[in-house]
Amino acid sequence: MKQSDVVISGGGMVGLTLALALARGGLKVVAVDALAPEQTVTADFDGRVSALAYAVVRMMQALELWPRLEANAQPIREILVSDGAIGRAASPFSLHFDAEEVGAESLGHIVENRHIRAALHAAAAQETNLTLIAPATVAALRVEPAGVIARLSDGREIKATLAVAADGRDSRLRGQMGIGVIGWSYPQTGIVATVHHARPHKGVAYEHFLPSGPFAILPMTGDRSSLVWTEAASKAPAMLALDDADFDAEVAARFGAHLGENEVVGSRWSYPLKFHLARDYVRPRFALAGDCAHGIHPIAGQGLNLGLKDVAALAETLLDAARLGQDIGALDVLKRYERWRRFDSFTLAASTDALNRLFSNDIAPLRHLRDLGLGLADAFGPARRFFMRHAGGDIGKLPRLMKGEPA
Numbered sequence: 001m002k003q004s005d006v007v008i009s010g011g012g013m014v015g016l017t018l019a020l021a022l023a024r025g026g027l028k029v030v031a032v033d034a035l036a037p038e039q040t041v042t043a044d045f046d047g048r049v050s051a052l053a054y055a056v057v058r059m060m061q062a063l064e065l066w067p068r069l070e071a072n073a074q075p076i077r078e079i080l081v082s083d084g085a086i087g088r089a090a091s092p093f094s095l096h097f098d099a100e101e102v103g104a105e106s107l108g109h110i111v112e113n114r115h116i117r118a119a120l121h122a123a124a125a126q127e128t129n130l131t132l133i134a135p136a137t138v139a140a141l142r143v144e145p146a147g148v149i150a151r152l153s154d155g156r157e158i159k160a161t162l163a164v165a166a167d168g169r170d171s172r173l174r175g176q177m178g179i180g181v182i183g184w185s186y187p188q189t190g191i192v193a194t195v196h197h198a199r200p201h202k203g204v205a206y207e208h209f210l211p212s213g214p215f216a217i218l219p220m221t222g223d224r225s226s227l228v229w230t231e232a233a234s235k236a237p238a239m240l241a242l243d244d245a246d247f248d249a250e251v252a253a254r255f256g257a258h259l260g261e262n263e264v265v266g267s268r269w270s271y272p273l274k275f276h277l278a279r280d281y282v283r284p285r286f287a288l289a290g291d292c293a294h295g296i297h298p299i300a301g302q303g304l305n306l307g308l309k310d311v312a313a314l315a316e317t318l319l320d321a322a323r324l325g326q327d328i329g330a331l332d333v334l335k336r337y338e339r340w341r342r343f344d345s346f347t348l349a350a351s352t353d354a355l356n357r358l359f360s361n362d363i364a365p366l367r368h369l370r371d372l373g374l375g376l377a378d379a380f381g382p383a384r385r386f387f388m389r390h391a392g393g394d395i396g397k398l399p400r401l402m403k404g405e406p407a
């Protein structure tokens with residue numbers, strides 16, 4: 001039986017970052033993932049990118065991951081938010097965020113998820129305190145007074161002081177530990193594709209609100225952008241089935257002509273969009289992190305940022321307890337983490353849900369109201385700067401890692 005301080009179910013972007021932070025802090029960690037690492041780092045795996053808030057970039061720097069990511073990270077210099085409909089000119093009211101206004105070089109970075117996973121796997125391989133077991137799953141978890149025993153799908157057993165579930169939104173372990181979720185499906189599908197532009201995008205990200213949902217254009221390295229196109233679930237299959245020329249034409253109708261001709265490159269992906277929040281984040285000797293604890297609409301590109309804030313807060317809580325000689329699996333220690341993260345996650349989840357409801361329709365009075373809101377927010381400097389700080393993750397009680405300090 002293998003012995004460790006923490007066993008983590010799920011070695012995705014959240015699980016492996018947590019494993020790394022805890023191992024660097026001196027704890028022995030075993031992370032278990034259902035997929036072999038080499039499966040998750042190819043261009044064809046999920047086609048997704050993440051908009052990393054600048055607080056998350058500071059965390060990546062503190063964990064010495066940034067040098068592995070920087071060359072593939074596109075700084076976001078500006079964000080333009082507008083409201084419109086296909087065939088109708090965009091509303092004259094729009095919202096413009098500029099990194100220069102807050103004296104920053106960027107408002108965050110766009111990185112392909114495959115590069116984040118590759119950087120994490122490379123760093124994990126060099127960490128003596130960290131063992132990644134993949135492919136395998138945690139088949140059963142037994143909680144005892146002094147520890148947990150995780151039985152893996154390959155029959156191996158791991159004894160630890162604490163188990164963490166970071167195995168995504170459909171976590172079975174969360175249910176097995178008696179933690180319920182509240183949630184619903186959005187009548188929307190997220191279509192993801194990459195486009196290559198004729199003209200340089202200069203690091204500008206666009207969020208164009210259309211009646212079926214937001215159409216986000218996220219700048220990537222090499223004059224490419226990632227499209228996160230929220231479409232009515234009833235229409236998405238037809239869009240996905242179009243041949244390349246017709247798909248390009250649908251993209252062009254929503255994209256606009258400001259970057260010249262755009263060509264969709266590579267595959268298209270689709271994701272059913274759901275909202276969920278776990279009723280509790282902890283049990284004795286058990287904690288949740290990332291999408292396992294909360295799943296939010298991608299309208300603001302904040303899901304991973306939220307999960308990485310869980311990581312920073314949980315790592316700090318556990319390492320502080322360990323340094324004081326406390327039991328890292330004790331409920332009172334884990335409750336500190338829950339109190340720190342639950343309200344913040346709820347607030348962000350609720351506000352992204354409200355934003356999606358406010359913008360994903362073509363009801364005229366609502367349209368006028370939200371356009372007025374965009375115009376007012378744009379005209380009022382403190383509001384603009386507040387939104388920029390919020391999007392950058394610089395809000396609330398920041399864990400040490402997110403200030404760029406060791407956990």
Ligand SMILES: Cc1cc2nc3c(=O)[nH]c(=O)nc-3n(C[C@H](O)[C@H](O)[C@H](O)COP(=O)(O)OP(=O)(O)OC[C@H]3O[C@@H](n4cnc5c(N)ncnc54)[C@H](O)[C@@H]3O)c2cc1C
Nearest residue numbers: 010012013014034051137167168290291301302303304305
């Ligand atoms: C279209 C779209 C666009 C998005 N854009 C952004 C963005 O721009 N910025 C942002 O911050 N967020 C974004 N998100 C959200 C972000 O992708 C998620 O929040 C993030 O992937 C959550 O990471 P995670 O590690 O918690 O979960 P996951 O990415 O789901 O990883 C879970 C891991 O657990 C493993 N696993 C699953 N089951 C088991 C098991 N039983 N045992 C062991 N391992 C298991 C899986 O193999 C996987 O490696 C977007 C989401 C969508 C759908």
